[in-house]
Amino acid sequence: MMNKLKVGVIGCGSIAKYRHLPEYAQNQQTEIAAVCDIVKERVDAFAEQYGAKAYTSYEELLADPAIDAVSVCTPNYLHAPVSIAALQAGKHVLCEKPMATSKEEAEAMVAAAEASGKKLMIAHNQRFVPSHQKARQLIESGKLGKIYSFRTAFGHGGPEGWSVDGAESWFFKKEQAFIGAMGDLGVHKTDLLRFILGEEFVEVGAFVETSAKKSADVDDTAVCVLKSESGIIGTLAASWSYVSKEDNSTIIYAENGIVRLEDDPVNSVIIQYKSGEVVKYELGGIQTNEAGGQTNTQVIDRFVQSIVENAEPAVSGTEGMKSLQVVLAALESQATKTIVKI
Structure with a gap:
């Protein structure tokens, strides 16, 4: 031993x-x-x-x-x-x-x-969530054919319910947090999408706003449009303004069907094939900050x-950096009002 x-x-x-x-x-x-x-x-x-x-x-x-x-x-x-x-x-x-x-x-x-x-x-x-592992395997296998588009969201009511310091949390302070919901939640999704799609993003357009947290000097609601190297386009939303229920879902639109991840309370993966066949997987839920969300x-x-x-x-520094770069590009897009190339 x-x-x-x-x-x-x-x-x-x-x-x-x-x-x-x-x-x-x-x-x-x-x-x-x-x-x-x-x-x-x-x-x-x-x-x-x-x-x-x-x-x-x-x-x-x-x-x-x-x-x-x-x-x-x-x-x-x-x-x-x-x-x-x-x-x-x-x-x-x-x-x-x-x-x-x-x-x-x-x-x-x-x-x-x-x-x-x-x-x-x-x-x-997010890479280790069973539904996300399954989605990566599905896409890698080629069973879904060409991937066209996606939409992903990660939002909840904000860190004040989670952070040890509540409404006084560093999460809301730009000099300590640097970035708000996009850094807290958005970067999880840029990493997840890179992992699932097996591709890098090359262009980003974004609206990154502070609309829900009046006292915050960081973003709390962001919507981004992302384009991958093979031309897959989709949206990513990251928000602290989803007041009543957390959203942590991802939907992949492909040639042979649609894959819904964490979009249903019971079935963490639902595949709706073009043929009409629907396949559901109950793989155990994603971790949440809500009561009882203490899964490993x-x-x-x-x-x-x-x-x-x-x-x-499993997630190297280089991988983390590539996922961060998409978020930095979103901030740059908001600041310059242009589509930013990565």
């Missing part, structure tokens, strides 16, 4: 509380050795709960040679600096999305991972597996 990987979690907000910490605790190959947060009471409570050492300075945590790997669960503007410092300190890094606030930052993270020889994985959990996202397990097996992480 190998020694357990000693992990540290930097940033003890909701994503750490509901995803990273419980999933490390469930993983047989890891031990939560350290937790870090600038709020002392918060970090002390998690340290006690998980039998870990508490830090209020991430630099001090990274100076501990016993720590093998860290999760970076800080506000967005700290993702790159903390991840780079961790890689330089010889730690493997799992970084929350969006991985960075610019292409330059993302490139610096990828370079730091290469220089250190350590793993860098970005926590894009597989992100931690895949990260740990990449370290233990010395394999390429």
